[in-house]
Amino acid sequence: MSTDLKLGLNLGYWQRGPADATALVQAAERLGYDSVWTAEAYGSDAFTPLAWYGARTSRIKLGTSVAQISARTPAATAMTAMTLDHLTGGRLLLGIGASGPQVVEGWYGVPFARPLARTREYAEIMRRIWRREGPVTADGEHYPLPLPAQGRPGVTGLGKPLKLITRPLRPEIPLYLGAEGPRNVALAAEIADGWLPLFAFPEKIEQMYGPSLAAAGPDFDIAAMVLTLVTDDVRAALDGVKTMLTLYIGGMGARDRNFHADIIGRMGYADAAAEVQELYLSGRRDEAFAAVPDELADGISLVGPAGRIRERLEAWRKSPVTSLLVMGLGDEPSLRTVRDLVLG
Template sequence: MKLGLQLGYWQRNADDATASVLAAERLGYDSVWTAEAYGSDAFTPLAWYGARTSRIKLGTSVAQLSARPPVTTAMTAMTLDALTGGRLILGVGASGPQVVEGWYGQPFARPLARTREYVEIMRKVWRREEPVTAGGPHYPLPLPGGLGKPLKLITHPLRPDIPVYLGAEGPRNVALAAEVAQGWLPLFAFPDKIEEMYGDALAGAPAGFEIAAMVTVVISDDVRAALNGVKLMLALYIGGMGARHRNFHADIIGRMGYAEAAEHIQSLYLAGRKDEAFQAIPDELADGISLVGPPGRIRERLELWRKSPVTSLLVMGPRDEPTLRQVRDLVLG
C-alpha cells in the first residue's frame, strides 16, 4: 500500500504546507494532493510545492470539470506535468449541483456523459495525433456554426498519457472510473464495505487500477476527542455540502447502511441545529471511515484497509514531521 498526504484546500496566506510536503518527500510518501471547491484552485498550490520538491507525485483531488473547459485542464495539466518532471496525477470530478450551478453558473445535467467526454478530449489533446475535434453534445469542438477550426496542441507534452483519476461516489461513477481512468478517488470509504458496495462497478477495472482513498488520521490516546473531529467533518458534508434532495455525500453514507441517520443528520443541519446533527452521527460511522486513537488501535484497524482493494491511503490531518513519520511507520512499517 502506498501513502499520500492530502492537504485539501489552500485557505489563507499562512497555509503554506511546504515544510510538510518536504517532510513527506523525505519520509518516502508517494504523493501529495490538493483540492478545490469555491476558494483556492487545486493547481497553483501544486505548482508551488512541485517547484520545491523533486520526487513526490503531485495530485489534484479533485479539479472540478465545470471550472474549466477540457482543453484548459489538459493544457494546465500538461504544463505542470512537464515543469515537475512527469509527477502529476490529474484527479477530476463533476462536483455537485450547488457548486456547479451556484458558483460556475453551469448546468449540472448528465455528469457521467460530461465526464466521459471531458476525459476523451483531454487525451486527444495530449496525444497530438491530429487536430482536436469532438462531436459533443457537451463540449463540441470546434463550436458549431462559428469561425473556429480544429487545432492541435502547440507544445509537445512530456507524457502523452498523464494519469487521470476520477473523484466518484455513486456506483455508476465508479464504474466509469474503472472504464476510462487509471484510478478512483473515494472521499469516504469503509474499507470492509468497498467490495460489497462497488465490487460490480470495479469488475471491469484494468490491471494496475489505483484506488486512492482519503482517510482522516488522528493519533491520540483520547479516542472520543479524535472521533468528534471526524464527526464534525461528517456533519458538514452530510448536512451542508449539497441540496436537500441532491446530496451525493449523504447518499453514499446511506449506501454504507446509514440512510436513516443521514436523512436525520441532514434535516437537523439544514434546520440550523448543527450541534444536534453532530450528536446524531453514529460513532461506528466516524470510526469506520477514519484511523483514530493510539498507535496500537490504528495499527489494528489498518488491517481492514490492507485487506481491501485500496492501493493508496491519502491521509488527512497530520502536518508536522514527527506525526508524518509516525503515520509512515504505521502504514508502511
C-alpha cells in the same frame, strides 16, 4: 485485496495565512510518501498550490483531488496539466470530478445535467490533446470542437481544429476520477487510471462497489482519502471526524440531492444520514453532530494511538484500496508515525 499500500498526503484546500505546507510536503517526500494532493471547491484552486509545492520538491507525485470539470474547458485543463507535468518532471496525477449542482450551477453558472456523459467527453478530449496525433475534433453533445455555429447565437463558425503547440512530456498523464455513486465509480474503472473516494469504509467497499469495479485493470489505483489523527484522545479524534461528517451530510448539498448523504446511506446508515441532514438544515447543528454514529466515524478514518491505528489498518489492507491519502496530519512526527505504520 491489497496488502502493500501506497501512502499519500492530502492537504485539501489552501487557505490564506499559515497555510503554506511546503515544510510538511518536503517532510513527506523525505519520509517516502508517494504523493501529495490538493483540492478545490469555491475558494482556492487545486493547481496553483500544487505548482508551488512541486517547485520545492523533486520526487513526490503531485495530485489534484479534485479539479472540477465545470471550472475549465477540457482544453484548458489539458493545457494546465501538460504544463505542470512538464515543469515537475512528469509527476502529475490529474484527479477530476463533476462536483455537485450547488457548486456547478451556483458558482460556475453552467448546467449540471448528465455529469457522467460530460466526464466521459472531458477525459477523451484531454487525452486526444495530449496524444497530439492531429488537430483535435470532438462531436459530443457537451464539448463539441470546433464549436458549431448552427443554433448558437453569437458563434462565428470560424473555429478550426487545433493541435497542442507544446509536445507533452508524457502523452498519457494518469487520470483519476473523484466518484461516489456506483455508476460514476464504474465510469472511473472503465476510463481512468484511478478512483478517488472521499468516504471509504474498508469493510463495505466490496459490497458497495464490487460490480462497479469489475472493469478495473490490475493497475487501477483506488486512492482513498482518509482522515488520520495520531492521538491518545480517541474521543476527541472521533469528534473531529464527526464534525466533518456533519457538514458533508448536513450542508454539502440540497435537501433532496446530497451525494454525500447518499453514500452514507449506501454504507448502511440511511436513517442516521436523514436525521443528520434534517437537524442540520433546521439549524440544530449540535444535535446533528450528536446524530452521527461513532461507528461510522471510526469506520471511515484512522484515529487514535499508534497501536489502535495499526490494528485498524488491517481492514484497509484487506480491502480493494491501493493508496491511502491521509488527511489531517500537521507535523513531521505524525507523518513519520503513519509512514512507519503503513509502509513498515
